[in-house]
Amino acid sequence: MVPGDIGKLVNVSDPAVSPDGRTVAVTVTRADADANRFRSAIWLVPTNEGPPRQLTAGDESDNGARWSPTGDRVAFVRTTSADGSPPRSAVLVLPVAGGGEAVTVAESAEGIDGLDWSPDGERLAWATRIPDEGTGPDVKDRDRGPRQITTLVTRIDDVGWLADRRRQVFTGRIDRTEAPRQVTTGGADHGSPRWSPDGTRLVVVAGRHDTADLDEVEDLWLIDADADRTGAPPEPERLTDGTLLWSNPSWSPDGTRIAGIATDPSIGFKNARPLVQPVAGGAPVDAAPGLDRTFYPTLGARPPVWLDDEHLVSTREDRGRVALVRLDASGATAPAEVVAGDRCVVGFDARGGTLAFTSTSPNEVGELSVAPLNRVSPERRRTSFTAAFLRAAPPNPVERFTLTSPTGEDLDAWFLPPAASAEANEPWPLLVSVHGGPMTQYGDQWFDEFQLWSSAGFAVVACNPHGSSGREDAFARAIRSPAAAIEPGTGWGGIDADDIVATLDAALERWPVDPARVGLLGGSYGGFMTSWLLARTDRFAAGCSERAVNNLLSEEWSSDVGGHFWRELGVSHIDNPEEYLRMSPATYVKDLTAPILILHSENDLRCNIEQADALFVPLRLLDRDVEYWRFPGEGHELSRSGSPKHRIRRAELIIDFFQRRLGGQPATELPAG
Structure with missing residues (x-):
């Protein structure tokens, strides 16, 4: 392998399983040497037989595919950049069957992430930054007013200034009969929106208290998704107790609990835990008590995926490996490895009886594998985007x-x-x-x-x-x-x-x-x-x-x-x-x-x-x-x-x-x- 080969590597990430378990949507990223940038596209991979099919193409970059509840459409984020102008993002919905046109649900001058479908398939939620008036990406620095700094957290690497462009959560209708609606406000960043199973509420992650920059605490907050859509955004209700740094929330199927990854930020070097928070209130339950390992791997964390009302899967780091483990939501039984071995699981999802995951090992670039949740048959590799490169340049x-x-x-x-x-x-x-x-x-x-x-x-x-x-x-x-x-x-x-x-x-x-x-x-x-x-x-x-x-x-x-x-x-x-x-x-x-x-x-x-x-x-x-x-x-x-x-x-x-x-x-x- 030589330095120029860096541009030949292909990254397969962010698997999302269709509701029937038959197809996995992934993001495939490649280098564009002429444009000196990386471009990504959405691909659909059958879980059984058949080759992967590219769903989106063009000069844009598409990522974050999420299936509609009926499995006939995919929502994703498209980022465009032309003529040296600042990148712009959009939320699009595209039929997975050939011939349909993509529908643009929303656009933003900033990046968009956290896409999530409402259970009825009529709305989407997402997060994006909202620049203060006169401070958008098209405004030159010399034309901006001065920034007032009141917090330690003013900038983030690869994101830029935060103080005048806070991250807020929006919802939008797929049929575009209403304009997208901002459901959070204030001087805090909000993210990771997830719809409740009944579609009436959203959970978001935010540090909304005045000392969030000092204690690094971020809580889970509940938002009434059906509040008056013509007035001010509803006031969020804090669900957690203000002592932990939460991330990656995920509702239980019955809507009574929310799982997430959380750590105590009051002391450094603390392993992140898989916690299950009752929606009715009370203390969270550690789903892996006694297991002194982090559930927020170096390669990144994903929301735990519920298999049923009592069990979920999440990634766990252990001495150079990252395994996918099955957890008891009550913490009553020890975690069991579902995908293990001398490798690192990076992304995962489970629906319709299918478990899909991307993993990498010292001699293999990450690819997609699938397995039945009942494990009646072994896992199978379903992509081979880097196979030709590895044959030409054996690791x-x-x-x-x-x-x-x-x-x-x-x-x-x-x-x-x-x-x-x-x-x-x-x-x-x-x-x-x-x-x-x-x-x-x-x-x-x-x-x-x-x-x-x-x-x-x-x-x-x-x-x-x-x-x-x-x-x-x-x-x-x-x-x-x-x-x-x-x-x-x-x-x-x-x-x-x-x-x-x-x-x-x-x-x-x-x-x-x-x-x-x-x-x-x-x-x-x-x-x-x-x-x-x-x-x-x-x-x-x-x-x-x-x-x-x-x-x-x-x-x-x-x-x-x-x-x-x-x-x-x-x-x-x-x-x-x-x-x-x-x-x-x-x-x-x-x-x-x-x-x-x-x-x-x-x-x-x-x-x-x-x-x-x-x-x-x-x-x-x-x-x-x-x-x-x-x-x-x-x-x-x-x-x-x-x-x-x-x-x-x-x-x-x-x-x-x-x-x-x-x-x-x-x-x-x-x-x-």
């Missing part, structure tokens, strides 16, 4: 292994040998990769970066150190600050850094790796760890620090999640700024002497571009060996959702840097710019 093998942390605990790790070597009889150069988060995980999934590095002649090793998800709460909280009053740990750069070095040692013991040609790389928290270890040890000959946190103190006020770190670390930067600086790589920049490549996006709101400058400026003043590249127009998610050209260029820069510094396959000449 390099990934070996999962376990090593022992300096604390004596098992750590999960993965290793790839170099695909080939110009020095076949010589020890291999090695890249040690660190994931972001920190509370995320590497796992049994396709990761194009590992394939790229391996194909370029490097062995690759990665682990889930302390602080990662997929384990117990205590495992993640081990890197809270030692100054924390509750559950203190080693802080960032403590036991987690020791785990990374232990992973390097394990690779040296198991494989023919050259200890003099070891590189280190990672993004976000992984960028922090790269900057940190390059200044704290001489074990690494070079490193690539990408979208890194280099100054934790300034990160607390410059990040789009500013104010979050004191909960995660357990200590306030106001009371103890010295502790933040102690854990900041920029504090130790004088000790960073290894060659380093800094990559950062100029529109990154999670780790502001000043985080890269905090490393580059002192290194340049010290005349150190540093290379610095800034990507215009990109955010924190460059490596995952950036433009095709920028993603390819990023991979080229990393490979070229390490080939020059460590060896590997001969470096190819890079294009200018």
